[in-house]
Amino acid sequence: MTTTTISPIAPANARALPVLNDCCTPTSAMSDGDASLLAGMFKALADPARVKILSMLLNADEVCACDFSASIGKTAATTSHHLKLLRDVGLITGDRRGTWIYYRVIPERLAAIRDALALGQ
Amino acid sequence: MTTTTISPIAPANARALPVLNDCCTPTSAMSDGDASLLAGMFKALADPARVKILSMLLNADEVCACDFSASIGKTAATTSHHLKLLRDVGLITGDRRGTWIYYRVIPERLAAIRDALALGQ
DNA sequence: AATTTGTTTTGACAATCGTCGAATCAATGT
């Protein structure tokens, strides 16, 4: 059986995330590039439909793409759009096996977001 | 010297956050309300200007409101707008002492967001 | 090859969001 990964393993977006603490002084903020990168990651999480998708993925090994639409109450087109946004920031990956595509969360990426929010020191 | 808190201590938004894992089955997503609440928190983080503000606050005890505008490169009006959004989700709090307002991060709130992103189990 | 089913892309639309100038409010000092 052939299986084809939907998102490449190492997209440009897969580079390490900056962290909020230890980045700057009280009067000089994080750089523009780092702030945009981090904000982009949060943007990917900033929609109820995508939060629901992640909630399903975090409670299963993998989820068939065919199951998202009904669970989040959106059309297939809208669901596909949200899945793409999550793939583009490296948070999930899809794996086509025959007719269906199975999605998984990329735990390292989620952990990186958590680390970015670590309290100061 | 009088000090007045800009955001109330316990706004409606200060209620506990849902977590992504342990919320649902693989085929039934997180509830609408919980998903919107969580997405709202991430929305608050989903802008470079607000990320910069948080980066400053996480590297200092407190920051004078008067310092944000220059550091993030936005007008006072825009800066005030972003500060309000962060206050409204309970991530920061402002304290007026005489002429100036000093902002601090609310660490419990930041920790709650981190916890919401914990990996499944 | 033609059909069927699952998924993505395209195009269009309404709604939301970030931004700023101008006006307003708040506290202080003259």
Next chain:
DNA sequence: ACATTGATTCGACGATTGTCAAAACAAATT
């Protein structure tokens, strides 16, 4: 009282975003 400086609110604008119907694409089956 008045002027000054810091901060917020208001009103307007362009840009981005979420949504769906329709068209296009992909894999499997007849």
